[in-house]
Amino acid sequence: MTQDIEQAFETLKRGTVEIYSEKELKEKLIDARKKGRQLRIKLGMDPTAPDLHLGHTVVMRKLRQFQDLGHKAVLIIGDYTARIGDPTGQNTTRPVLSGEDIDKNAQTYFKQAEKILDTSKEKLEIRPNGEWLRDLDLAAIIKLCSSMTVARMLERDTFEQRYKKGDPISIHEFLYPLMQGYDSVMIESDVELGGTDQTFNNLAGRDLQRINAQQPQIVMTMPILAGLDGIEKMSKSKNNYIGVTDEPADMFGKIMSISDEMMENYFTLLTDVPEDKIAELIDSEKTHPKKAKALLAKDIIAQFYDSEAAQQAEAAFEQVFARRELPDDMPETVMAAEPTPLSRMIVSAGLAGSGGEAKRLVKQGGVSVNGEKMSDPTAQIAPESGMVIKVGKRKFAKVVVK
Secondary structure, three states, rough: HHHHHHHHHHHHOOOOOOEHHHHHHHHHHHHHHHHOOEEEEEEEEOOOOOEHHHHHHHHHHHHHHHHHHEEEEEEEEEOOOOOOOOOOOOOOOOOOOOHHHHHHHHHHHHHOOOOOOOOOOOOEEEEOOOHHHHOOOHHHHHHHHHHOHHHOOOOOOHHHHHHOOEEEEHHHHHOOEEEHHHHHHHHHOOOEEEEEEEHHHHHHHHHHHHHHOOOOEEEEEEOOOOOOOOEEOOOOOOOOOOOOOOOOHHHHHHHHHHHHHHHHHHHHHHOOOOOHHHHHHHHHOOOOOOHOOOOOOHHHHHHHHHHHHHHHHHHHHHHHHHHHOOOOOOOOOEEEEOOOOOOHHHHHHHOOOOOHHHHHHHOOOOEEEEEEEEOOOOOOOOOOOOEEEEEEEEEEEEEEEE
C-alpha cells in the first residue's frame, strides 16, 4: 500500500470503534485510487428532531474526512424510515412523524450540516429514501423480509430486552433495519458510517448487498459522545448538550465545564489535533487542564464560527468567570417600575422559557439579582434601571425601567 493511502487509512481509522473490516477498507481505498473513482460514503439520518449537537457531529466529521480525501458523501434522508422510527435505544415503539414535521426537520438539519460538510455537487449527494421505498409493492416487501430471520432480528439488543421483559414489539419495527439496509443496495454504497448503536442496521446493509450481488459495504462505527455530565450520551432531552448553533460564549463556557477526564475523548472525536499533541494536552504535568480546555473550546468554536469568535468567547469567559466581572454585552430587558414576582421577571428577561422553569431555577440556587442569590421565586422585586439578573453561570440581563 502506498504511503498516502496508508496515511488516509490512519486518518479514517482515528476515533472509530470498529471497522468491518479494516482489510476491506484498505482494499477499497486502493481500488478507488487505481480506477480513479470516488467511493460512495453513506450516512443515513432520520429527521426526527431539528437540532444538531456535538454528539451528532462525531459521525459527520468522519464523513467530511472522506470528502476531503476526494470521495462522495451520500446523505440518506429517511423520510420513509422516519415514519417507522428507529427502535435503536428505545424501550417502546416510537410515535410516527407527520410528513410536514419530517420536511421541516430535514430543512433545519441541512442548514446546520452545512457547517460541517462540503456541500458541493462533486462531494455531496442527497437522497430521500422515499425515492425507492414508496414504490415497493407487497411482493417486494415480502422478498425483502425473507432475507432475515426472526431469530437474527431478536439478536438486536433493544428487541431482545423488550422481548424478555414482555414489552410489545410491533412487526413494522422489524422492517427498519431491512429498509436501512435496502438503502445501501439502492445507492450502491461502499462505506456506511454510524454510531455504535447503528451497528446492527449497518451490517444488515452488508447482508442485503451480498444477496443482491453487490460488493458489501464497509461498516465504520463511531463512539457515542458523552454529554457534559460525563455519564449519559449527549442529548437535548437530558440537557447535557452543546448545540452546533449555540452562541460562541455559551459553547466556550459549556466546554470549560467538562471534567478533565473527558478531554481526550472530546479532542479525539471533535478536533483534528494530532494524537501526540493530545497526549501532551491531557497530561496535567505538561499542560494545565484549564489551558487545555480553553484550546479545545477555541478549536470547536472556530469550526462553527471563526477564530475571531473563538478568541472573543475566551475573553468573555475570562472577564465573567475568572475575574468575576459582568459581561460588556448583556442584553437589556425593559420592565415597568412596579414590584413583580421574581419568577415573572426571569421569564420577561428571556432567561427562562416558562414560569415553572424559572421557579425551579430559583429553588436550585441558580438565580441572583445584583449579585445576591435569591431563594424565593415569589419574592416581589421592584425593578430598577441597571439591575442585573443572572441565571446559571452564563445568562445575564440588565433591567431598563420605563
